[in-house]
Amino acid sequence: MEQGKGSEKKKVMVAIDDSESSHYTLEWFLDKLRGSIDSNVIIFTAQPNSDLGYLYASTFGTAPADLVASIQENKKKIALILLDKAKDICARHGVDVEIMTEIGDPKEAICEAVEKLNIQLLVLGSHNRGPVQRAFLGSVSNYCVHNAKCPVLVVKKPAV
16 A cells, blocks of 8 residues: 555644634534544634724824734734633543634635645534625635635534
């Protein structure tokens, strides 16, 4: 049997945010799929660019640079807390994971990370938004299904 590319572990990325559906997706992946996939797992979150328009408006366009930096640093800390929580959940399931965060539009950041990291499977949740909410808020999962350079598994939390 030929060694090499076929024997490399595959890369699976689970994209999360701070929503309940995202937490469900991670638990679902660990419970249902982890045992059947021999892969490296990357937990990824994207923090949207800070909309600092309100800050500049409230300071008449002269927001102190240290205040802007502080807001962005706090967003990064929140992302790292979210990733640490996910890492703890994975550890309880006996799964060692890598964590990664980016700043930017989540749907684009996820697809860029998939391509950059050569991910073989992307797992993400659905917020179960209706058509009107999707029209106004967009759908990260729909965007990723159509634009990611790998298969995408969208996990939908059952209605209660």
